[in-house]
Amino acid sequence: MLKRLPLLLLSLIAFNAHAETPEEKGLAIATESDRRDRGYGDFSVDLEMVLKNRHGDESRRKIRVATLEGKSDGDKSHTIFDEPADVKGTALLTFGHKVDDDDQWLYLPALKRVKRITSSNKSGSFMGSEFAYEDIGSQEVEKYTYKFLREEACEGQPCFVMERYPVSKYSGYTRQVVWTDKAEYRPWRIDYYDRKGSLLKTLTWKDYKRYLNKYWRADEMFMLNHQSGKSTLLRWTNYKFGNGLKDADFNQERLKRGH
Amino acid sequence: MGIDPRGLGRLTAALLCMGSAAVQAGEWSGQVGGEYRGFFETPLFPEQHDSYLSAFAQPEYRHAWNNDKQRIAFAAFGRISQYDEARTHADIRELNWQKSGSGYEWRVGIQKVFWGVTESQHLVDIINQTDLVEDPDGEDKLGQPMINLTLVRDWGTLDFFVLTGFRERTFPGREGRLRAALPVDTQPAVFESSRGRRRIDYALRWHKSLGDWEVGLAHFSGTARDPRLLPGIGGDGAPALIPHYDVIDQTSLDVQVTTGAWLWKLETIRRAGQGPTYAALTAGFEYTISGILDSGIDMGLLAEYLYDDRGATATTPFQDDVFAGVRLAFNDVSGSEALLGIIADRDSDAHIVSLEASRRFGKSTKLSLEARWFNGVPATDLLFSQRRDDYVQMELAYYF
Numbered sequence: 001m002l003k004r005l006p007l008l009l010l011s012l013i014a015f016n017a018h019a020e021t022p023e024e025k026g027l028a029i030a031t032e033s034d035r036r037d038r039g040y041g042d043f044s045v046d047l048e049m050v051l052k053n054r055h056g057d058e059s060r061r062k063i064r065v066a067t068l069e070g071k072s073d074g075d076k077s078h079t080i081f082d083e084p085a086d087v088k089g090t091a092l093l094t095f096g097h098k099v100d101d102d103d104q105w106l107y108l109p110a111l112k113r114v115k116r117i118t119s120s121n122k123s124g125s126f127m128g129s130e131f132a133y134e135d136i137g138s139q140e141v142e143k144y145t146y147k148f149l150r151e152e153a154c155e156g157q158p159c160f161v162m163e164r165y166p167v168s169k170y171s172g173y174t175r176q177v178v179w180t181d182k183a184e185y186r187p188w189r190i191d192y193y194d195r196k197g198s199l200l201k202t203l204t205w206k207d208y209k210r211y212l213n214k215y216w217r218a219d220e221m222f223m224l225n226h227q228s229g230k231s232t233l234l235r236w237t238n239y240k241f242g243n244g245l246k247d248a249d250f251n252q253e254r255l256k257r258g259h
Numbered sequence: 260m261g262i263d264p265r266g267l268g269r270l271t272a273a274l275l276c277m278g279s280a281a282v283q284a285g286e287w288s289g290q291v292g293g294e295y296r297g298f299f300e301t302p303l304f305p306e307q308h309d310s311y312l313s314a315f316a317q318p319e320y321r322h323a324w325n326n327d328k329q330r331i332a333f334a335a336f337g338r339i340s341q342y343d344e345a346r347t348h349a350d351i352r353e354l355n356w357q358k359s360g361s362g363y364e365w366r367v368g369i370q371k372v373f374w375g376v377t378e379s380q381h382l383v384d385i386i387n388q389t390d391l392v393e394d395p396d397g398e399d400k401l402g403q404p405m406i407n408l409t410l411v412r413d414w415g416t417l418d419f420f421v422l423t424g425f426r427e428r429t430f431p432g433r434e435g436r437l438r439a440a441l442p443v444d445t446q447p448a449v450f451e452s453s454r455g456r457r458r459i460d461y462a463l464r465w466h467k468s469l470g471d472w473e474v475g476l477a478h479f480s481g482t483a484r485d486p487r488l489l490p491g492i493g494g495d496g497a498p499a500l501i502p503h504y505d506v507i508d509q510t511s512l513d514v515q516v517t518t519g520a521w522l523w524k525l526e527t528i529r530r531a532g533q534g535p536t537y538a539a540l541t542a543g544f545e546y547t548i549s550g551i552l553d554s555g556i557d558m559g560l561l562a563e564y565l566y567d568d569r570g571a572t573a574t575t576p577f578q579d580d581v582f583a584g585v586r587l588a589f590n591d592v593s594g595s596e597a598l599l600g601i602i603a604d605r606d607s608d609a610h611i612v613s614l615e616a617s618r619r620f621g622k623s624t625k626l627s628l629e630a631r632w633f634n635g636v637p638a639t640d641l642l643f644s645q646r647r648d649d650y651v652q653m654e655l656a657y658y659f
């Protein structure tokens with residue numbers, strides 16, 4: 001043990017000689033959070049969305065998602081809509097990219113038409129919910145720049161609090177404040193600030209479960225819009241990892257199956 | 260009834276047997292609804308009416324097995340219309356078996372296939388016949404019996420089609436609006452091919468995504484989906500337009516380039532066999548402005564140019580026309596959307612204005628509105644007989 005001491009001291013000196021800036025620390029937290037979620041391969045999951053307006057009127061959406069982890073580039077995902085009934089069979093194929101806009105194809109079952117669509121619409125609402133496309137898209141490290149703010153307790157545990165700034169000029173946000181727990185690097189809360197810099201929405205995670213002994217996924221995510229009083233609850237069920245999905249399972253032919 | 264038993268062939272019977280054997284538990288879905296179509300002006304012809312009520316149903320059944328590697332699909336459509344006998348019709352839109360393997364897909368039976376990228380017209384889309392009596396926009400299609408093999412490779416997707424049996428275009432009847440001066444009588448239809456409706460047609464399509472580009476190259480060899488309409492004597496002895504179906508060869512290219520909020524689109528065809536060889540194209544763009552005025556509403560601006568090198572002798576009214584449109588997606592809980600468009604002839608004052616809008620009520624009911632105005636149509640235009648057919652249509656559909 002003592003033999004290692006000089007090395008430890010040396011590294012501490014080196015560390016101090018180049019003190020970590022808040023930007024570097026923020027990036028390091030995001031990178032670590034991303035690293036810990038690497039290697040899952042693929043997963044499929046069912047999602048129910050409960051949309052509520054300020055009067056408490058509810059409406060529901062049901063979709064199914066399959067995701068293939070990207071190795072050198074972003075993830076690939078396939079989303080099928082089951083409810084409401086008039087959009088049943090509609091499907092979305094996404095090839096995520098780390099920095100560039102994602103590639104997206106939409107399948108319209110009534111016309112049997114596959115349409116390449118623009119993914120520059122980051123700030124648009126996903127299915128009328130309080131989630132924008134950029135909130136539910138793949139959260140690549142490169143899509144933001146970061147700044148560490150402080151440490152504080154969140155959900156009864158020590159957490160990092162940092163700001164992140166979207167790189168895309170199409171983003172609907174000027175900044176986001178993210179709470180990540182220090183033990184497992186899981187997100188617990190994000191405050192979204194709109195283009196005018198006002199607090200727009202808060203997203204919170206609930207009931208994390210561990211899959212394959214490593215990967216944390218929350219059962220529920222709740223988005224509250226402070227300005228409109230509307231909210232959207234996402235309920236994730238039936239998580240399945242290791243389905244053996246391949247690149248070949250994510251193409252336009254798969255979209256056309258419509259279920 | 261719109262189903263030609265000869266056209267659908269033995270394939271259908273075989274599929275039905277196969278389907279009933281394979282199915283243990285599948286999924287029924289679909290829609291039923293009612294429609295009102297009202298015309299603003301008194302009709303041009305005495306047999307026509309001011310408004311039409313109709314009801315329709317579209318049940319669908321889907322089942323997958325063998326870990327989704329094999330599937331069967333069934334979709335039927337039927338409408339009962341007031342006055343217009345031709346619009347009371349039924350069709351099997353889908354009845355097929357699909358098998359997916361490593362790098363290939365087989366689809367055998369009746370199905371619908373869409374090719375193309377533009378919005379104002381669909382030049383390249385040729386596999387399915389248009390169910391024109393359903394809607395003058397030509398986007399409703401009849402089911403086409405076929406054997407289709409899709410190969411998915413690194414160099415692109417290659418589709419082979421053997422189209423077993425021809426479906427004839429539907430047209431409004433004598434009492435229907437939105438028709439030519441003479442009604443079309445489909446019974447004495449004339450075919451260039453000696454095999455008539457039983458001719459087997461072929462098509463091949465290659466498609467690839469290359470970064471921001473989507474490119475499709477196709478060839479079709481067979482009976483044209485769009486007949487020439489020539490004056491003659493109908494089955495009832497009265498003057499009528501008789502469809503003449505030519506055998507054609509059509510090569511097509513469709514391209515879409517997606518950069519940021521811009522979609523650049525091109526469809527072009529070269530067709531031989533229907534009079535002198537000709538070329539036609541649709542080219543334009545769609546630009547989307549997200550969240551206009553901080554409202555969460557997306558606005559798409561569309562413009563396309565429609566060209567046919569036959570000029571005044573073209574069998575389409577869109578030989579030198581410009582399309583401009585605005586699409587609104589409200590991104591609300593009701594899924595509200597609207598598309599307002601105008602197609603204007605560059606050589607005359609003729610223009611068509613169209614509006615399509617829809618929204619959901621509650622969980623499963625959808626209200627759709629459609630309206631069209633035909634303005635400034637000169638006597639030389641193919642749409643001249645529809646000059647008094649401005650209409651508004653309301654449809655209420657229940658989805659199950």
